[in-house]
Amino acid sequence: MWNRDSSPIKICEKSRRIGISWADAADSALVAAEINGSDSWYVGYNFDMSRQYIEDVAYWARAYNLVCSGINESVIEEPNKNILAYTIRFDSGFKVTSLSSRPANLRSKKGRLRIDEAAFHDDLEELIKAALAINMWGGSVAIWSTHNGKDNYFNQLIEKCKTGELNYSYHRYDLATAIDDGLYRRICLVSNQRWSIEREHAWIEQLRKDYGINAREELDCIPFEAKGVGxxxxxxxxxxxxRVPAGGRIVRFWDLAASAKISACYTAGVKMKKVDGIIYVMDAIAEQFEPAQTNNLLKNTAIRDTVNTKIAWELEGGSSGPRDQVRIRELLEGFHCAGIRPRESKIVRASHFANAALRGEVRILRGDWNEQYLDALYHFDGSSKPKITDLTDASSGAYSFLDGQKIIQPDFN
Structure with missing residues (x-):
């Protein structure tokens, strides 16, 4: 994928699901097995990624017939929670370990650091600062990710590399490059399908159709930037x-304002249901409330909603008042609820919901709230300027929950 002898700090903007993590796991296994090799430390932004990378290292170790241990679990103690780390030790004495993305976990580490899907880490800037210490002591750092909006710190690093402000080894693997390198041929081989150029073109066309307005960011390495209303x-x-059909999953997602100041955001709650792949927006609430009024709204709405409705609200750093985790849990005691911390920027989350609407997969239940709701979506432009975006934020949060996007769901199974 990249030359080991190039710059000790490497960064790569990439298309979604083209196999970079899988290929890097092979490299980590080979390096750890060498007599003069090195430890490798992998940092993904969630549990599943960390586990998958270590399983890929184990796969390559078997494929290369390398002598190593099985996958060992250990516990890293962090405030309020314990994090599992996974390690494979090789006969050479070196190891491959997955860590959480907490910067403090990188202290005193030596060897090779791999930061996967960097744009989706909670505090990439601090993580990079901690990572550079590994480079000071003769180690190396590899950073790769799909994009998560133009304003994301990962994209800032990419732009600095392009202008020469940073001397990282810069790499770019968009979908077209991966296809030229045989991505679809490999997919056909693994899935026992017959390859042809016609099938390849049809696969690419369908993939771009599926991604819709997200294709430029997800496939072509062009970070999302919205411009203007509509x-x-x-x-x-x-x-x-x-009418809305019976069955399916239902969630009420809240975007809560910290105050009732005129310049502040609204408290917004959107109720959505997913049935047979179709999203139904069942109602939408958006008002400016004092904290006590917000508490009453949450409680009364929870009582009015059906017993099958899960309740979620967005956690944002630095918020207080109605957003306080303990207060809301106490308020909604007896209901199936959880605070959720989104993993993507507002514009990226909104684009997932917009893409589903573009595909014709979103319906709105008729009501007197329809015009306000559609007007709020239409005027959302994804900019960082102060605007009332709460209905859009609540909608993209509800959609992300129902569609299984990158959000933390601490209490929901």
Whole structure:
């Protein structure tokens, strides 16, 4: 994937799901097995990624017939929780270990550091600062990710590499490059399908159709930047219906304002249901409330909603008042609820929801709230300027929950 002898700090912007983590796991296994090799430390942004990388290292160790241990688990103690770390030890004495993305976990480490999907880590800037200490002592750092918006710190690093401000070894693997290198041929081989150029072109066309407005960011390494009203959502994408079918999953997602100041955001709650792959927006609430009024709204809405409705609200650093985790849990005691910390920027989360609407997968239940709701979506432009975006934020949060996007779900199974 990249030359080991190039710059000790490497950074790569990449397309989604092209196998970079899998290939890097092979390299980590080979390096750890060498007599003059090195330890490798892998940092993913969630538990599943860390486990998958170590399993890939184990796969390559078997494929190369390398002598090593099985996957060993250990516990890293962190405030309020314990984090599992996974390690494979090789006969050479070196090891490959997965860690959480907490910067303090990188202290006193030596060897090779791998930061996967860097744009989605909670505090990439601090993580990079901690990582550079490894480079000072003769180690190396590899950073790779799909993009997560133009303003993301990962994209800032990429731009500095392009202008020469940083002397990292810069790499770019978009979908076209991966296809030229045989990605679809490999997919056909693994899935026992017959390759042909016609099948390849049809696969690419369908993939771009599936990603819709996200294709430039997810596949072409071009970070998302919305411009102006109507640039993310179109009114005509949303069909208004008179009934919602039975069954499916239901969530009420809240975006809560910290105060009732005129300049502050609104408290917004959106109720969504997913049935047979279709999202139904069942109602939307957006008002400016004092904290006590917000508490009453949450409680009364929870009582009014059906017993099958899960309740989620967005956690944001630095918030207080109605956003306080303990107060809301106490308020909603007896309901199935959890605070959720999104993993992506507002514009990226909104683009997932917009893409589903573009595909015709979103319906709106007819009601007197429809016009306010559609107007809020239409005027969302993803900019960092102060705007009232709460209905959009609550909508993208609800959609992310129902669609299984990158959000922490501490209490929901």
């Amino acid at each position: 640039s993310v959502f179109k009114r005509e994408w949303f069909e208004v219906v008179d």
